[in-house]
Amino acid sequence: MRRRSAPVQVEEEEEAAAAVAAATDEGLTAVLTPPLALDGDRPPNVVQRVFSLFRNVRPGSDLTHFQLPPLFNMPKSQLQLYGEGVYCIGEDYLSKCAKAKSSLERFTSVVAWSISTTRPAIFGLAPFNPILGETHHVSKGTLNVLLEQVAHHPPVSALHATDQEENIQMVWCHNPVPKFHGTSVEAVIHGKRQLRLLSFGENYEMNSPNLLIRILPTPAAEWAGTVRISCKDSGLEAEMCFHRSHSFLGFGGNSRAVKGKIFHSKSLKTIYEIDGLWDRTVSLKDVHSGKFSVLYDAEEAISKLKAPIVKDRESLLLTESAVVWGEVSQAILNKDWERAFQAKRSIEERERKKQRERKSMGEVWIPKHFSLSHTKEGQWECWPLKQAVPPAPIVVPPQDKRI
Template sequence: METETVWRVVLTPPLALEGGLAEEMRPPNMVQQVLSLFRNIRPGSDLAQFQLPPLFNIPKSQLQCYGEGVYCIGEDNYLSRCARGETSQERFASVVAWSISTTRPAIFGLAPFNPILGETHHVSRGNLNVLLEQVSHHPPVSAFHATDSEENIELVWSQHSVPKFYGTSVEAVIHGKRQLWLKSHNEKYEMNAPNLVIRILPKPCMEWSGTVRIKCTESGLEAEICYYRGNSFWGFGGNPRCIKGKIFNTSTQKLVYEISGHWDKNVSLKDVENGEVQVLYDAKKAISKIETPVLNNAKGLSETESAIVWGEVSEAIMNKDWERAREAKRKIEETQRALSRERKEKEQLVWMPKHFSVSQTKESQWECSPLNESVPQAPIFVPVPPSPIPD
């Protein structure tokens, strides 16, 4: 008689504008702890393979964080808006707003787990089905595929971060591109992601930085969105969550819209031709009051699911049982090292992902193509609140 495997599935609150995991995990005296962590690390060091003690981890994998940026949303669904615009300009502006909505507050001093090779994360929200897979460990490359059958939208991207220590800060440069297809309109959008900066001195904080470029060849429109710290003096003061940018026509270089605001508040869109200003993005509606994913069907789970792989470690961190967290994390790392040695002995030098085909075009560019046209419904889902009853 076969014994049914019982998985420890741990699903934690998402990173949100208000409340959520940040409220539960924000630690005291973190500045001193972070300083001690980097005391023996030389400036300029690549931290891609640096192993964090569980004390500095949030209880979820980086795959889950990437996924949450798409499937964990508030009352305003900016992704659905993209396909509903009547003109190419309206749709492009909605894609810009959606790109901003994937920016989530981080917690100073804490980072998600580095996904293990072959780890997967599969979640649904309504008709949106999202699947991620860790397709490389060195460098840590994550592949993403999502489809929405109702809106006829497809998302594909691959990305990996290269974190480096600069003495008073750590910057994680995000390599890779995101692709969004609005199939009903035959439009394809390509974009990158901002970089994450951890400032230790003079004032500790986490902020998104750099320029995001969004381009749609079919419409000829392009956007440049700059994430920056506004009105600061030697690193003191200022708002680290400022955004400014523009949307222009690539063939004529004519400016169409100007963009300004704060990604954690409101972002405005100004029509250059008539001077009209409208709200492009409302962070409170987009990334607050976000529901935590729940398990719907345990039989449909894969043993490589992030919520299973890191279940015991996450549970221990939530309970502040640091000894148990260290031991559980050590077991995962040792198992991965053993599997790596086994692959080398068998001369299996190339890892074959389960859900993606992978090619490397340049040192920092990875191409990941889904093996299936659509993503199936997942055993984990995000509850969709009922639509408000109109007055």
Template sequence: MFIAALTSFDLPPLFNMPKSQLQCYGEAVYCIGEDYLNKCAKGKSSLERFASVVAWSISTTRPALFGQAPFNPVLGETHHVSRGSLNVLLEQVSHHPPVSALHATDATENVELIWCHKPVPRFHGASVEAVIKGKRHLKLLKFGENYEMDSPNLLIKLLPTTGADWVGDVSIRCKDSGLEADLCYYKSHVFLGFGGSSKSVRGKIFHSKTLKTIYEIDGQWDRIVKLKDVHSGEVTVLYDAKKAISGLKTPILQAPQNMWPTESATVWSEVSQAILNKEWGKASAAKQNIEEKQRKLQRERKSSGELWVPKHFTVTHTKENEWDCSPLEQSVPPAPIIVPP
């Protein structure tokens, strides 16, 4: 998914999905079957809500396709979609390095999401690992709870077999309730790169002060993940991927007059349509026009000393090259693109 963002090499359209990386980020939030996000806001106790947040975090992990990559978003590109009362807005706030910001609000459920994603490549000879820097914040405003979590990393294997999978450690913390979770995405029982149970996740939910484990987590994030109460031994289903990401509906353009020219679907429309039609020459020419326009704008900004300022987020980064994105508006307005009920 991130392979194009990890190199300065421009992939030919033959290897592109007909969508932008911003759309892929957004789909992890609004393309859902069973609504795990709303379950977070309906929990009767802090522990029930925390377990729901863990399930929702797992639900944002989607299968990665090897050999196909979305378009690298251009600087200032946006993606704005609504699903019911949930409004989602993304903006590409930096191009070099690639940094994407997300803000989503649901006034009905009193939920807010703020993400900042920056993929950083690590080369391991026969593989490339995209380390996803930045934090995800999920706020349950009704309960005054803020959950901070990481994203797993994308491992792209080149030898001896090709493939892409999510790996690494994910930490989920809620300082307000004192609960934490540690998850590990991994592939087990591997010998010389072959075999193994892929898409596995294992972890625990525990109290941050006592470090006492409350629940153990085990399963496969593309199938079933189970939750075991360590005190009673009771095992329940925490997450069911079939319910979460089946029966997904394609977003539709409801109000074209309100769509911004920076919208991903607008920026990449000609390229995407050519890819769908398998008109590779036309797709290549359209993509080159977009990239050359961006290079020209970059040269003009550099010549005039102009600094790029994102429209919807404030961006800060430290000397350690850590990035943080904060939305300028308190809530996200309804979008011209909607996910049908």
């Protein structure tokens, strides 16, 4: 019989404004922490700790199976980070996509929404690697979001989100492949994101920027690479390069610069130029008229975001990320590193035992909410098994109205 949980409010010591929502009962803990802040701090002595961590790792090594001690973990799973990019948002850029009148206006709205899913990374801290079958289910208004870890070796995460009121559907498939390059770690995010505006019969496909963790010459965690967005139904495309602005020998500059364009697929004629900082504002320039407009405002989109809360404690699944890692997260928040280490090791050992048992019995694990396939090009693809995502037991509280 599944154990049930009851909501409890917890407050993180170092961040009085960062409320931690938790559901606990008979040792079962569900911890939900605030989304990543617009300006995240890095932990003290982090450079020395990172050097010690990678001392025996060779350049070019695949870090997919690398296990971090809890001291280097943030109190949440990678599934939660993926989900936060969709459901934790101040200004509702997603609704703008569905309400825009022309195909060009909808496309620019999708570009702005795509930028809004980019959140600041924290150097020296990483989320938990999701266990096989782990899920994360959250609702914000009429938007319902469901994620599942559909593979573990290699790690593949799937996302399905639907908003039946706005007639929107999202399907994502993410396969991060991190590699150590001596003075940096680069996580290449394979897989594609699809956003469907069903009222207009438009399907938008896009990829993700890569996460680059620099150790030298200056420690930093930044997004890099080219994001491409295409809509075959409207014949429009966009290219955006996430990069560090001008710097001298790696010093200075801004690591959150983005530059690109929106253009016609057939003629390759540029319609708009994109330029700015994704953690501040990104502007749109009409190349025909020369007029500028604000495409994206990070202050409106990803500042003062609230942590999700448990609304229906009886419907929480044992596979829910906030439950799976609840004890570890609570120990990290309390800085009880020994307890965090033991709790994390217990989870990892249990998963290894399950894997050995499946292997000995010749069983193949099958995802519960998605189908999964491996293409000839070496990419993973995911499809949801159900047409719509149901309302979740975890919800995002409404944002305070700005004065």
